[in-house]
Amino acid sequence: MLPADVSETRSALDELDHALLDLIARRRALVGALFVKKRALGLPLVDPMREVELLADRRVYAERQGVPADLAEVIFRAILEDSHTRT
Numbered sequence: 001m002l003p004a005d006v007s008e009t010r011s012a013l014d015e016l017d018h019a020l021l022d023l024i025a026r027r028r029a030l031v032g033a034l035f036v037k038k039r040a041l042g043l044p045l046v047d048p049m050r051e052v053e054l055l056a057d058r059r060v061y062a063e064r065q066g067v068p069a070d071l072a073e074v075i076f077r078a079i080l081e082d083s084h085t086r087t
């Protein structure tokens with residue numbers, strides 16, 4: 001039997017991780033909608049310059065929040081790879 005404060009903290013982590021996944025689902029929906037617009041306009045779906053700027057921005061924002069910049073970059077590279085699979 002785990003102490004109550006450990007299982008309570010785990011429950012808080014479960015809730016928070018679900019909230020993170022909800023945000024990822026919302027982001028994926030936005031990317032899907034953006035790709036529909038880009039296709040209609042004949043724009044390239046993948047935009048390497050935007051990705052460079054996005055990763056730099058997320059690194060700076062992460063550090064301001066006390067999150068390691070390298071962790072933010074790993075996360076957002078994975079998110080961008082997911083966007084690429086949807087092209």
Ligand SMILES: O=C(O)C(=O)C[C@]1(C(=O)O)C=C[C@@H](O)C=C1
Nearest residue numbers: 031045046047048050051080083
């Ligand atoms: O910002 C865009 O233009 C997008 O298409 C979105 C997004 C992303 O997932 O953030 C996806 C693909 C692009 O290469 C760059 C960024």
